Amino acid sequence: MFTQMRAALNIPKSTDILDHIHSLPEPAQSEAQTAIRAIESEAMIHQEAQPGLMELIDGPVMHLLQNFLPGKTFAPIVTRDFRPPKPSPDGILHIANAWGLDDGGKGLIMVGDSIDDMAAGHGAGSATVLLAREGNEDLREHEQTGLVIERLDELIGILEEGFEERSPSTNND
Known part of the structure; x- marks a missing residue:
């Protein structure tokens, strides 16, 4: 595209x-x-759902919405019209501020498949998770990539158990 x-x-x-x-x-x-x-x-x-999307939605996302956020919608939603766009961390920091987080983006996880996603998350102080796909292999070892997943449903365990991002020295081995 x-x-x-x-x-x-x-x-x-x-x-x-x-x-x-x-x-x-x-x-x-x-x-x-x-x-x-x-x-x-x-x-x-022609779009098809990423592998694991429905499992992620059916699991922790629905649990969160039904038990803790009934009647709530996802807000704010940051679109391409938000300025400045990624790789600026401003969109993530805007969300953190709207949610009343005092630590900026440190309590958030940025999941994406591009260098702009990893840079925005890293710049906001958020954990970064790369959704691996054909064409972004070079980002697997990038210093701003904290963790790599192959499918979205891998996030379920991460959300339940947490994870430690790789350190920059580990990324460059």
Whole structure:
């Protein structure tokens, strides 16, 4: 999907998509947003759930919602419209602040599959968990990756038992 977005915007892989769009003058910015939304809409039609997602939702997430947060919704939700975007930690810190956490992002876990996800989590002081997939193999040993999982349902044990992130020296072995 990101390859399609970059092609539609005629930008190289080294250029951040959102930064590029926000740097455009109008009406080019609106046209770029429309092109990106069309690519995302098409991708959503063909999207499949990550392995382990339903087990994660059926387990601890439903338990939390039913027993401790009945009638609550997930809020705040940080989308690509939030500025500044990842890799800035500001989105995570915004969530921590909205939840009344006094330690910034230190009590949170950032789960993601990109360097921007790991950098945002690390920058916020959060634990970072990489969801391994084809194309992000280089992030498995990255200094900002605290733990690597292959499937989302691996988070169930992590949420129940906790984990220790790898130290930077361990990541570079």
